[in-house]
Amino acid sequence: MLLAVVVIGEVAWAAFVLAGSEDLEPHEVPAVVAADPVVAESVARQYNGLPGAPFDLRAVADEDAAHSALADGSARAALVVALDGTKDRLLLASGNDDTLDDAIRQRVEHAEQRIGRGVTVDVVGPTDADERREAARLAVALAMVVGFLIAVGTSLRAGPVAPGLRQGLRRMLAIGALSLLCGGVIGALALHGDAWAVVLVPATVAGTSAVTTLALEALFGWAGTGLAVVAFFATGAPVLARVDPHLVGEPWAGIASLGLPGAGLEVATELSLRGGLPTSPVAVILVWLATAPLVIVLARVVRRHREVPAPDHDHGGHHIGGVRGWRIRVLGVVAPLTAAMLVLTVVVPHAEVAAAPRRASLAATADCVRSGSVTSVADLNRIAEMRGTDEFRGGDVGADALLQDGRRAWLFGDTLREGVAGSRYVRNSMLLTDKECIRAVVLESDGALIPDRPGGGENPVGYWPMSTVVDRRAGYDLLYVTTQRVRTTGSDAFGFTNLGLSIAVFVVPVGGTPQLLERRDIGPDRSDRKHPTWGAATTLTGRGDHRWLYVFGTANPGTDEAWGYSLRVARVRPDDFLDPSRWRYWDGSTWSGREDDATEMIPARDGVSQTLSVFTQNGRWYALSKRNDLLGNDITVWSSDAPTGPWSSGTSVKKVPKGGTGQVRYMPLAHPTLFPKEGSVVTSYSNNDTDSERVAADPLRYRPHFVRVPLPQ
Numbered sequence: 174m175l176l177a178v179v180v181i182g183e184v185a186w187a188a189f190v191l192a193g194s195e196d197l198e199p200h201e202v203p204a205v206v207a208a209d210p211v212v213a214e215s216v217a218r219q220y221n222g223l224p225g226a227p228f229d230l231r232a233v234a235d236e237d238a239a240h241s242a243l244a245d246g247s248a249r250a251a252l253v254v255a256l257d258g259t260k261d262r263l264l265l266a267s268g269n270d271d272t273l274d275d276a277i278r279q280r281v282e283h284a285e286q287r288i289g290r291g292v293t294v295d296v297v298g299p300t301d302a303d304e305r306r307e308a309a310r311l312a313v314a315l316a317m318v319v320g321f322l323i324a325v326g327t328s329l330r331a332g333p334v335a336p337g338l339r340q341g342l343r344r345m346l347a348i349g350a351l352s353l354l355c356g357g358v359i360g361a362l363a364l365h366g367d368a369w370a371v372v373l374v375p376a377t378v379a380g381t382s383a384v385t386t387l388a389l390e391a392l393f394g395w396a397g398t399g400l401a402v403v404a405f406f407a408t409g410a411p412v413l414a415r416v417d418p419h420l421v422g423e424p425w426a427g428i429a430s431l432g433l434p435g436a437g438l439e440v441a442t443e444l445s446l447r448g449g450l451p452t453s454p455v456a457v458i459l460v461w462l463a464t465a466p467l468v469i470v471l472a473r474v475v476r477r478h479r480e481v482p483a484p485d486h487d488h489g490g491h492h493i494g495g496v497r498g499w500r501i502r503v504l505g506v507v508a509p510l511t512a513a514m515l516v517l518t519v520v521v522p523h524a525e526v527a528a529a530p531r532r533a534s535l536a537a538t539a540d541c542v543r544s545g546s547v548t549s550v551a552d553l554n555r556i557a558e559m560r561g562t563d564e565f566r567g568g569d570v571g572a573d574a575l576l577q578d579g580r581r582a583w584l585f586g587d588t589l590r591e592g593v594a595g596s597r598y599v600r601n602s603m604l605l606t607d608k609e610c611i612r613a614v615v616l617e618s619d620g621a622l623i624p625d626r627p628g629g630g631e632n633p634v635g636y637w638p639m640s641t642v643v644d645r646r647a648g649y650d651l652l653y654v655t656t657q658r659v660r661t662t663g664s665d666a667f668g669f670t671n672l673g674l675s676i677a678v679f680v681v682p683v684g685g686t687p688q689l690l691e692r693r694d695i696g697p698d699r700s701d702r703k704h705p706t707w708g709a710a711t712t713l714t715g716r717g718d719h720r721w722l723y724v725f726g727t728a729n730p731g732t733d734e735a736w737g738y739s740l741r742v743a744r745v746r747p748d749d750f751l752d753p754s755r756w757r758y759w760d761g762s763t764w765s766g767r768e769d770d771a772t773e774m775i776p777a778r779d780g781v782s783q784t785l786s787v788f789t790q791n792g793r794w795y796a797l798s799k800r801n802d803l804l805g806n807d808i809t810v811w812s813s814d815a816p817t818g819p820w821s822s823g824t825s826v827k828k829v830p831k832g833g834t835g836q837v838r839y840m841p842l843a844h845p846t847l848f849p850k851e852g853s854v855v856t857s858y859s860n861n862d863t864d865s866e867r868v869a870a871d872p873l874r875y876r877p878h879f880v881r882v883p884l885p886q
Contacts, residue, residue: 199227199276202419203247206232207239208254211644211651211748215678215691216254220284227280239264243297246443246451249419250277252292256680257648260291267298268306268446273417290688302446309441315359316375317405317434320352320382325398328390345384345469352376352383360441374444378437381462385433388468392475405434430454433461536622538686539564541610549848550855553879556611563591564613567868567875568602569839569859570784574641575846576650578683580607582614584638584654589872592619596869600625600635601656603687614687623656623677623692634660636675636692639784640711642722644747652679652687653750655708655724657784658694671783672698674708676751695753702729705741705771710787710796712816713747722747723816724756725796726771727783737780737801741771742816759817774818775811786843787816790851795884796820797843797856799829806831808841808856810885824885827856835863836874848881856882 206216213232220230230252233239239251243266251264263281265274278294285292299305327348356379357372382405389397389404418429429435436457443451544556561567568585575581588602599621603614614622626634636656644651654677659669674695679687695707705726712723722745727738742759749755757764758771765771775781775796782805785798794816800809800823807825829838841858848855857877862868868875 201229204230204250205242205248206252207236263292263294264297267296267302270417305445309445312375313437316356316379317382319355320379324383324386348383349380352379384465388465391469391472539613544611550879557876564615567872571877572641574643577645586637642711650681670700710785712787735777736804739773739777740775788845826882853883
């Protein structure tokens with residue numbers, strides 16, 4: 174009765190979840206992505222972070238490596254990213270189940286839509302893979318059933334438990350040999366591949382099925398027969414119901430891989446499609462096979478210890494119509510369960526996969542705002558005094574990035590927008606400018622372009638831009654934006670806590686809309702200003718394999734000691750920017766792998782602002798900032814022959830004019846690629862007001878102002 178309840182539950186689960194449910198979703202499908210290393214690793218992290226973990230994605234170097242992964246079976250799918258266009262390629266292994274292919278395709282298509290891209294689908298592998306896979310499934314199922322029925326038939330004739338150990342082992346050898354023969358015939362008729370392997374695999378599955386059944390009968394008597402059915406059924410339901418284990422999730426996927434049906438199918442499929450034998454599932458089958466004689470020996474020891482006689486024709490039940498009662502019970506359990514297995518194997522239709530949740534496109538550009546001719550600093554200030562659009566009424570920071578197609582991206586911090594519910598702020602925004610237009614880059618959700626960290630609740634963590642790096646590739650740019658991740662702690666202008674560096678990576682196709690590829694927090698959350706905020710400025714130098722990205726960090730020992738910030742530097746290859754373990758920190762004499770070794774190059778007393786600009790001109794290095802941060806009034810330039818110093822004590826190059834009541838002016842940033850002129854640099858500083866209502870009434874109070882400043886000689 175207990176076995177019947179268990180099996181009824183299994184049948185109901187198989188019928189509902191496997192055969193007709195629309196809730197099947199992919200789980201940890203092995204896949205690869207082929208692209209530029211930075212893009213490939215970012216895409217892999219993005220896909221691996223999707224809700225429900227549909228993929229186990231890893232990066233490979235190129236399309237040839239992707240084809241190799243599909244050919245050797247280590248990947249079920251491969252995404253080949255072509256960022257010089259708008260269409261990527263999804264390669265699917267021809268040996269996949271059709272339902273799994275549909276699930277993979279749906280998830281990839283929706284993920285691609287998030288970054289404004291499309292995907293084409295190609296199937297890679299033998300054209301008759303579906304027939305080979307189905308033949309392998311049928312061969313394994315029949316081998317399982319044949320081996321099981323041989324064992325059961327023997328038990329019905331001679332009893333479920335042999336009288337002695339020697340008789341039990343002889344019975345096991347005889348039944349195993351017969352099962353091997355029948356399984357070998359099944360394999361020869363059904364499978365493709367080398368002659369010895371196509372015979373050996375189903376033969377081994379049939380033999381293992383038979384001897385496992387015998388072993389369970391030896392230990393538990395007639396109930397062992399039912400236990401064998403339950404074990405095969407529970408571990409084989411996904412296989413028998415034509416559903417890939419990657420569609421049912423845990424614990425069923427793990428159970429299926431450790432069960433005899435699942436391991437047998439994996440071996441048979443690999444053999445039929447690729448001509449090889451996978452190590453792990455072969456080991457699973459051998460463990461099942463080797464366990465059977467050990468269980469028989471154990472059963473004999475247990476029975477001898479408890480002095481329990483083995484059932485025979487003279488004991489063990491009353492007669493029912495001339496047949497002993499225990500045989501009736503065996504038939505009552507085995508017959509319907511075996512029939513259920515055969516029904517699942519032959520007539521159960523393919524399951525359906527739930528449609529992936531629709532995701533909005535990540536970003537689009539707003540309508541063009543005509544800017545007129547922009548050839549001077551005066552034109553920049555004229556534009557800064559334009560009304561703007563509802564997507565951008567005002568913002569601070571204003572770090573810029575020159576793209577390879579001549580456009581310029583501007584990154585802003587807290588941005589004032591106008592909506593149906595009135596004015597509101599988002600933590601960051603982007604404007605794109607060209608010779609004629611200014612366009613806001615906006616999400617369909619109208620939120621921050623770099624979204625807040627999930628799960629922030631009443632104290633969300635958002636991202637303020639600090640500096641930009643453009644890494645030019647064929648057909649697209651990788652735009653890195655270093656940001657402060659800040660936690661909201663209050664409603665006033667100083668109601669925030671800086672938690673450290675985060676790096677946002679945008680893909681910008683030539684002439685296309687920037688799309689956020691990844692946002693990655695670097696290091697743990699730390700609110701202590703004494704710890705450097707890395708990414709306060711960044712500078713990319715060199716060519717080819719000799720490029721270095723210098724990352725500058727600022728720290729403040731406490732306002733009771735200094736109002737300014739000290740300056741430190743690290744360096745890393747551009748492709749390793751997102752991996753802090755590859756950063757090296759200047760310790761005053763060499764580059765160290767320990768962050769704590771980073772030495773102060775400019776002290777905090779009379780030091781730089783928390784965010785600044787570091788750039789080169791004619792081989793000399795310049796750091797431009799506002800001395801003593803908010804309390805200072807001087808745009809100051811420090812200079813050096815190298816990024817590691819020694820740096821000068823700083824030269825004041827321009828006074829920041831004082832504003833009216835409540836108005837603050839802060840964070841000067843250099844724009845060395847904007848109207849470049851030897852001996853000087855275009856600089857902007859942010860304007861704001863301590864009264865947010867005044868800003869909402871007059872957003873022009875919250876716009877950057879541009880000046881040209883000389884560089885010290």
